[in-house]
Amino acid sequence: MSISTHFGCLDELTQVIYQSMYRFVVLSSVTTDEWIIYVGLADSRGRWWQGRWSQDNVNRILVRIYPDRCTLVQLGYKK
Secondary structure, eight states, rough: OOOOOOGGTTTTTTEEETTTTEEEEEEEESSSSEEEEEEESSSSSEEEEEEEEEEHHHHHHHHHHHHTEEEEETTTOOO
């Protein structure tokens, strides 16, 4: 199972978010093995933050959130 199977709909997503007097820009990119998101504060300084989640990161988060429904073995990891 590749990350693009479940996160493919987020590929090339562009969204502007207004929060109070601030304006943020969110850009998203999905490859076969990672999801990359960029968040920028649209002001004169143009500050940006970037985060990456690999298939391994997503699997480990799923196991923490849904321990009764998925294990690392079910997600393809060997004991």
